[in-house]
Amino acid sequence: MNKLMQKRYLFILILTALLLLAACSNSNDGESDDADTSGDTDEAAEITVDSEVGEVTIPANPEKILASYNEDTLIALDETPVAKWAIGESVQDYLEEDLADVETIEWTLPLEQVLSIEPDLIILDHTLDNYEGSYEDYAAIAPTYVLSEEEVNDWKVRLQKFGEILGKEDEAEQALADYDEKVNQAKEELNDTLGDESVAMMWVVGGKYFLFEENRHTADMIYNELDVEAPEIVEELGKGEEAWNPISLEKLSEMDADHLIILGYEDDEGIEALKNSNVWNNTDVVQNDQVYYIEDESNWTNSGLVASEQTIDMLVDLFK
Structure with missing residues (x-):
């Protein structure tokens, strides 16, 4: 074999070896990528929480x-x-x-x-x-x-x-930040319109009267975040227990709130009884025409971001 042929043969051997190494390397890289991708997919597919x-x-x-x-x-x-x-x-x-x-x-x-x-x-x-x-x-x-x-x-x-x-941790934090801003704005507006006048909320259903304690549902937000004044009759109730017990019509005759929001349908027997009660009609809140009726109680009797924001909007609009 002459020298030219030897050089060509050696060049072919070297080129073949390099191509084989490159193929092996690509194959290994592909396997590694596939494994990593699979691992990432598994990791993204599930999470473990307490x-x-x-x-x-x-x-x-x-x-x-x-x-x-x-x-x-x-x-x-x-x-x-x-x-x-x-x-x-x-x-x-x-x-x-x-x-x-x-x-x-x-x-x-x-x-x-x-x-x-x-x-x-x-x-x-x-x-x-x-x-x-x-x-x-x-x-x-x-x-x-x-x-x-x-x-x-x-x-x-x-x-x-x-x-x-x-x-959605970021979305949750942003929602809470937006809520805090809404509370602060509403607090300023209510301070201008209500000042230190007190507000009570009562749900009337099935002829029974459920007065909101200071920590009951959205009342917790109204009294403790918006700083709306609670009347003495509400303060006397103390903290609400899990069971929400109604109060009597006789007890309602002691209503000392400057404003009263009544939640419930006006044809409910409990509201009819109030309207027909001379004692109730002689309370200051009725005499001063400061009783407000709202039929849909659902956002007032729940707790959550949506419920709280809806209640804030209604409260601010009510006292504009």
Whole structure:
């Protein structure tokens, strides 16, 4: 073999070796990329969070969320539930602008109904005895998160937890910041219109009178965030217990509020009884024509960002 042929042969060998090395390298890189991508996908597909019943692994981006009676929090984070809370035909009316087209599910969460809507995430309150099934029953249908008592009782804590669960921490923080700004603005307006005049809220339903304690539902926001003055009759009630007990018509004769908001339908027998009571009609709030009637009580008797913001708007408009 002459020298020219030797050089050509050596060049071919070297080129072949380089091509083989490059192919192996690309193959290994591809395997590494595939493995990394797979790992990233697995990591993004699920998250593990602490719940009232311990750690639970849930989908990172659930599309069909069942969070009965916590729809307010979902709406605040721009999420639509797969089904909405109901007792028979009754729903949370104040949310209907967003949930009118969402099917209902009975408040006890019947297992057959839950199965039929095929949720990929279920969120339950800590009072599990209220549900038809057990935690294990729901967890067998879909990953199930159980809210703590604090998360149930404090809507701001609940909103932050939902933000964590749904990967919307920034949205939750922004919503709370916007809410604080709304509260501060409303506080200034109400200070101008009400000053130190007191306001009471009462729900009348089924002929019974439920006066809001200072910590009951949105009254907590009205008295403790907006700094609206509570009348003595409300202060005497103290902190509201879990069971909301009605007060008597006789007790209402002691109403000392400068303004009274009555929630309920005007044809309710309880409101009819008030209008026909000489003692009630002689109270200062009635004599001064400072009784306001609102038929839809739903945002006033719930707690959440949407409920609070709607109540703020109504309150400010009422006293303009």
